[in-house]
Amino acid sequence: ESTCADLHQRLENTIAFLKGVQPSQLEGSESRPVELKFPQRTFSFKTGLDYFTSFALPNVYFHCTTAYDILRHAGVKIGKGDFIGPVA
Secondary structure, three states: OOOHHHHHHHHHHHHHHHHOOOHHHHOOOOOOOEEEEOOOOEEEEOOHHHHHHHHHHHHHHHHHHHHHHHHHHOOOOOOHHHHHOOOO
16 A cells, blocks of 8 residues: 555455454364465464464564554654553
8 A cells, every 4th residue: 555545445445354254254263274375485374373373463563563663763652551551
């Protein structure tokens, strides 16, 4: 996406896709194999749980941390509590 309008459209398309996912489609996904195909490489995971814990979650944390760091560098007044949220 090269414009904010493109990004907003992608978000709308993603939300519409997620609303169309039925709970039954996710049943047993923690034990099914997952394969991600990219032009230069394929990632294979024995189970959905392996994919989630060793690939998806680390990527989410990486991108959240990177966004946090960019905001801090740009002078936004945020701190650790803004990143990790309330602690129970």
